[in-house]
Amino acid sequence: EPEVTQTPSHQVTQMGQEVILRCVPISNHLYFYWYRQILGQKVEFLVSFYNNEISEKSEIFDDQFSVERPDGSNFTLKIRSTKLEDSAMYFCASSSVGGRTEAFFGQGTRLTVV
Amino acid sequence: GESVGLHLPTLSVQEGDNSIINCAYSNSASDYFIWYKQESGKGPQFIIDIRSNMDKRQGQRVTVLLNKTVKHLSLQIAATQPGDSAVYFCAENMDSSYKLIFGSGTRLLVRP
Numbered sequence: 001e002p003e004v005t006q007t008p009s010h011q012v013t014q015m016g017q018e019v020i021l022r023c024v025p026i027s028n029h030l031y032f033y034w035y036r037q038i039l040g041q042k043v044e045f046l047v048s049f050y051n052n053e054i055s056e057k058s059e060i061f062d063d064q065f066s067v068e069r070p071d072g073s074n075f076t077l078k079i080r081s082t083k084l085e086d087s088a089m090y091f092c093a094s095s096s097v098g099g100r101t102e103a104f105f106g107q108g109t110r111l112t113v114v
Numbered sequence: 115g116e117s118v119g120l121h122l123p124t125l126s127v128q129e130g131d132n133s134i135i136n137c138a139y140s141n142s143a144s145d146y147f148i149w150y151k152q153e154s155g156k157g158p159q160f161i162i163d164i165r166s167n168m169d170k171r172q173g174q175r176v177t178v179l180l181n182k183t184v185k186h187l188s189l190q191i192a193a194t195q196p197g198d199s200a201v202y203f204c205a206e207n208m209d210s211s212y213k214l215i216f217g218s219g220t221r222l223l224v225r226p
Contacts, residue, residue, distance in 0.1 A: 004157075031212065040122075042219070043158065043203060048212035056212045091157050102148065103214060105157035 002026045004106035006092050012112045013082050021077045021109045023092030032075045033093040033103060034067065036060070043091065049075065082113045122201065124221040133191040137204030137217045142185060144206035148214065149178060149189045153200045161189070161202075191222075199224045 005024045013019050025032050034046040047057040049067050066078045075094075079086055089110050093103040127133045139147065145166035150158035164171045164178045164187075171178050177190040187204050201221050205214040 033212070035214075035216075043205075043214075043216040045213035045215065050212075058213070093157075102160045102163060104160070105150075107155070107157050 002104075004092055004094055004104050006090075006106035006109050008109060009107065010110045010112070012114060015084055015113055016081050019079050019082055019111060021079075021090050021092075021111070023075045023077075023106055024073050025075055025092065025094030026104055027073070029094035029096050029104075031055075031095045031097065031103075032067075032069070033095075034077045035091045035093060035105075036088040037091065037108075038088045046077070079111075082111075084113050087111055087113045122219055122221045124223060126223045126225060127194050128225050129194060129196060131194055133189075133194045133198070133222055135189045135191075135202050135220045135222065137187040137189075137220075139185050139187055139204065139206045139217065140215065141206060141208060142182075143208045143210075144215070145209055146207040147178070147180060147187055148205045148207075149176075149187075150203045150205060150216075151198075151200045152203065152219070158203060194222075194224050196224050196226060198222060 007022045032049045035043050036046055037043045045058050047061045047067055048055045064080045068076050089108045091108045092106045095101055095103040148163040149161040151161050152158045162173045162176050162178050164180050169180050175192045179188045191198055201219045203219045204217040207214050
């Protein structure tokens with residue numbers, strides 16, 4: 001069964017450092033997403049990406065965040081200067097249709113900022 | 115993918131019983147809804163979806179009910195099994211948006 005894969009599974013970084021979280025979406029999907037989940041809280045939308053550009057973003061997704069699809073398979077989330085409050089589980093997701101159908105989620109990357 | 119939290123509502127059911135998990139959604143403009151299951155260490159997994167032109171949809175052992183009048187969604191699981199133990203989230207979407215808005219989750223514990 002096709003799946004979304006994320007690497008690394010756990011990333012520890014020092015405050016102020018840049019991190020890149022990586023995702024390989026399902027191969028025939030066209031819409032890509034990043035969500036995050038702070039421990040004990042809801043899953044929150046960060047950004048959606050379609051046709052090589054951001055289609056929607058939340059207020060969380062400020063200038064410190066960026067996304068990129070550097071090649072035909074990877075989808076990355078970069079946080080330029082991490083803060084303690086960026087510590088969370090980050091989920092990548094993909095779907096064949098934007099927003100109106102099942103989004104498949106990866107296993108997540110746990111980001112710990114110290 | 116931990117969705118564990120000290121304040122998650124918890125539903126405890128006996129194996130074999132039916133479970134009903136409820137969700138109040140936030141936006142009256144939402145017209146597409148999904149239930150996700152999240153097991154410890156994993157990402158959300160799709161269970162079933164429903165569009166606003168329906169009030170009930172059935173899958174394998176699961177049924178979703180939608181009451182738009184009171185903005186309420188429920189997930190019914192028949193003959194609950196130990197493997198159903200997880201945190202369950204409802205999520206909503208509006209036609210004008212790509213994003214899913216997740217609810218706060220309910221932990222389902224299945225007693226053997």
